[in-house]
Amino acid sequence: MGSDRTNACTPVRPLVPKRAVSLARAVVAIAATRSVAHSHAFPIHSEPRVGWTIATPPSKVTIWFDGELEPAFSTITVYNSAKQQVDKGNSRVSGKDGSVLEVDLPVLAPGTYHVYWKVLAKDTHITEGDFSFVIASK
Numbered sequence: 355m356g357s358d359r360t361n362a363c364t365p366v367r368p369l370v371p372k373r374a375v376s377l378a379r380a381v382v383a384i385a386a387t388r389s390v391a392h393s394h395a396f397p398i399h400s401e402p403r404v405g406w407t408i409a410t411p412p413s414k415v416t417i418w419f420d421g422e423l424e425p426a427f428s429t430i431t432v433y434n435s436a437k438q439q440v441d442k443g444n445s446r447v448s449g450k451d452g453s454v455l456e457v458d459l460p461v462l463a464p465g466t467y468h469v470y471w472k473v474l475a476k477d478t479h480i481t482e483g484d485f486s487f488v489i490a491s492k
Contacts, residue, residue: 395420395473397417397471422451428472429472441458442458466486
């Protein structure tokens with residue numbers, strides 16, 4: 355009697371060598387790391403500056419970012435200490451490279467003001483934050 359090999363398990367050789375799979379994984383990991391490192395738009399400067407006390411009320415609040423912003427989903431608002439919105443409601447992205455977020459202000463009274471911002475980078479990652487500034491009494 356011969357042996358029936360139809361039910362026997364034989365090892366299957368991979369179609370792709372293990373080294374190629376390891377190399378492909380490494381390339382994907384490096385590409386993902388580079389993508390994450392450059393995937394958010396972060397503020398690099400603001401006017402008025404974060405935490406500053408200024409003598410003259412600003413005509414607008416401007417924040418410069420390190421990447422291009424998506425105008426339809428990037429906003430900035432300014433509130434007084436009574437938590438009332440005081441900006442003119444015309445938040446917008448500007449600048450040659452679309453990396454500046456700003457909103458106009460009426461003439462503000464002395465006091466503390468809080469700025470809230472939320473941006474969508476062109477690569478679809480959201481960042482948000484806030485800061486305060488003070489207008490000094492004369």
